Amino acid sequence: MGFVTIPVLFRLLGPSGFGDYAFLLSVFAIYMIFVSSWITDGVRTFLAEDRPTSDREPYVIGFYLRLAVLSALTGAFVLFLGSRNGFVATLFGEEYTTYFYGLALLVISVQFQSYSRKTLLGLGLERHSDALSVLNNVVFVVAAVPLVYLGFGVSGALAGYALSSIVCGIVGLALIHGRVSLSSVFRIPPREFPRKKMLTSASTSVALLFLLASLYHIDIVMLQQFRESSAVGNYRAALFLAEFLWFVPIALQTAYVVPTSDLWSRNRLDEITALASKTTRYTLLLTAAVAVVIAALADVAVPIYFGPDATPAIGPALLLLPGALGFALARPVLAISRGEGTLRYPVLATAGAAGINVALNYLLIPRYGMHGAAFATTIGYGSMFVFHWLSAQQIGFDPLADARLVRVAATTAFAAVPTFALATVVTNPWLALLLVPPFGLLVHLVFAVLTGAIEPAEPFGVLAELPSPAGSQAELIRERLEGVNGDLTVVGWFQSMLFLAGVTLLLSGVLLATFGPDTGVPIFG
Numbered sequence: 001m002g003f004v005t006i007p008v009l010f011r012l013l014g015p016s017g018f019g020d021y022a023f024l025l026s027v028f029a030i031y032m033i034f035v036s037s038w039i040t041d042g043v044r045t046f047l048a049e050d051r052p053t054s055d056r057e058p059y060v061i062g063f064y065l066r067l068a069v070l071s072a073l074t075g076a077f078v079l080f081l082g083s084r085n086g087f088v089a090t091l092f093g094e095e096y097t098t099y100f101y102g103l104a105l106l107v108i109s110v111q112f113q114s115y116s117r118k119t120l121l122g123l124g125l126e127r128h129s130d131a132l133s134v135l136n137n138v139v140f141v142v143a144a145v146p147l148v149y150l151g152f153g154v155s156g157a158l159a160g161y162a163l164s165s166i167v168c169g170i171v172g173l174a175l176i177h178g179r180v181s182l183s184s185v186f187r188i189p190p191r192e193f194p195r196k197k198m199l200t201s202a203s204t205s206v207a208l209l210f211l212l213a214s215l216y217h218i219d220i221v222m223l224q225q226f227r228e229s230s231a232v233g234n235y236r237a238a239l240f241l242a243e244f245l246w247f248v249p250i251a252l253q254t255a256y257v258v259p260t261s262d263l264w265s266r267n268r269l270d271e272i273t274a275l276a277s278k279t280t281r282y283t284l285l286l287t288a289a290v291a292v293v294i295a296a297l298a299d300v301a302v303p304i305y306f307g308p309d310a311t312p313a314i315g316p317a318l319l320l321l322p323g324a325l326g327f328a329l330a331r332p333v334l335a336i337s338r339g340e341g342t343l344r345y346p347v348l349a350t351a352g353a354a355g356i357n358v359a360l361n362y363l364l365i366p367r368y369g370m371h372g373a374a375f376a377t378t379i380g381y382g383s384m385f386v387f388h389w390l391s392a393q394q395i396g397f398d399p400l401a402d403a404r405l406v407r408v409a410a411t412t413a414f415a416a417v418p419t420f421a422l423a424t425v426v427t428n429p430w431l432a433l434l435l436v437p438p439f440g441l442l443v444h445l446v447f448a449v450l451t452g453a454i455e456p457a458e459p460f461g462v463l464a465e466l467p468s469p470a471g472s473q474a475e476l477i478r479e480r481l482e483g484v485n486g487d488l489t490v491v492g493w494f495q496s497m498l499f500l501a502g503v504t505l506l507l508s509g510v511l512l513a514t515f516g517p518d519t520g521v522p523i524f525g
Contacts, residue, residue, distance in 0.1 A: 234370060264339050326386075
């Protein structure tokens with residue numbers, strides 16, 4: 001939904017309006033960490049822990065619902081008061097005062113949406129919680145896009161956000177009521193009820209969430225203070241393009257990270273290391289492939305996707321790609337580290353990256369604008385993996401044990417040459433968008449097997465999960481290739497690299513000679 005909606009909003013709002021919208025959402029996201037996260041994290045944790053003894057469920061739900069109401073009203077009042085007394089105008093500008101009145105109302109609606117979703121997760125009703133996420137996105141699109149189109153601008157987008165939150169909050173509370181009566185909000189817990197523990201248990205988690213939120217949003221907030229809104233809008237478009245890289249690690253951490261809690265409970269550090277390093281290798285391979293394709297197509301993809309007004313976003317997007325790649329590698333490592341239960345080292349690691357990010361943004365944005373923000377953020381993002389690799393070693397596992405970094409780097413370098421060559425010779429932008437992504441990903445996969453970055457059987461192991469007949473045929477091939485591996489001597493591996501370099505140059509030369517701009521081939525003209 002975001003893939004479809006973001007460019008529509010960018011075109012309708014324009015770079016300046018989209019920049020205001022992005023800035024407001026960034027401020028709101030950071031603010032809600034203190035209003036909501038300690039409650040939603042707590043209710044999910046305590047409900048999950050107490051699920052075997054469900055007699056405490058009503059007290060937990062009622063206790064946190066009372067806190068959610070109190071915190072939402074307090075948070076909304078603070079924003080209302082800040083808008084009323086001129087503090088918002090002094091800090092951000094007079095034009096944002098009206099928007100912050102809207103954010104005050106948004107605090108209440110989003111609070112109940114977040115509370116209901118996390119409560120459903122704590123009750124083990126993931127299917128309902130996930131459905132609410134989908135419903136939230138759908139209602140937002142249905143409400144916000146028409147309002148913006150009709151001329152309500154940023155206020156229309158915020159109204160759509162509020163409406164989607166209200167709908168999901170109501171539906172979520174109704175689903176909770178079907179499991180545990182919401183009248184429990186009026187029930188007084190017994191004396192032995194752990195109120196103090198429930199109030200303070202999420203403090204470390206909230207600190208981690210705040211540091212992560214600063215990495216996501218502080219560059220946008222600071223850029224708004226030093227540059228016009230159009231620069232903020234183009235920079236947010238560049239960020240959205242770079243964030244495409246995070247689809248791969250999110251999918252991989254869903255597939256691989258979930259079992260780690262059980263491994264931690266049994267102290268199976270060798271298995272955790274094997275799982276983490278395999279996840280790192282797959283994330284690096286796939287994310288690097290996507291990064292190469294995006295970099296090769298940035299000049300044509302950005303104007304087509306966001307419109308010609310987004311052309312200034314191309315430079316920052318290219319600067320952000322290396323950092324987004326580093327952050328992509330850090331995400332599964334952070335998730336595995338959190339499974340251990342002790343957040344001390346993950347918090348310190350994230351604090352190190354967040355500190356670098358804030359310092360560099362403060363130094364570079366006033367002078368270099370959104371390019372300075374992109375460079376600062378890419379360093380901050382990239383440092384996430386370095387810090388979390390060190391954190392993982394302190395915890396007891398090594399995400400680089402079988403990452404095969406040299407082979408993955410060689411794969412990316414070899415695959416990038418023909419990918420960029422094809423993007424260069426295909427001058428029709430729509431044809432380039434059609435041909436370059438599958439070609440680049442296929443070449444990347446072939447070189448990954450040839451360099452030994454992945455075993456020949458591994459891709460077929462993934463395809464074997466497909467339904468028959470494709471899955472069964474892939475499984476047969478996987479079984480035949482199971483004994484084949486990519487282990488080579490140093491000399492043999494070096495010879496293979498020379499051979500692959502020759503193949504790469506030959507393939508690129510053929511593409512340029514056959515389909516170059518001076519050959520007159522109509523389909524590429």
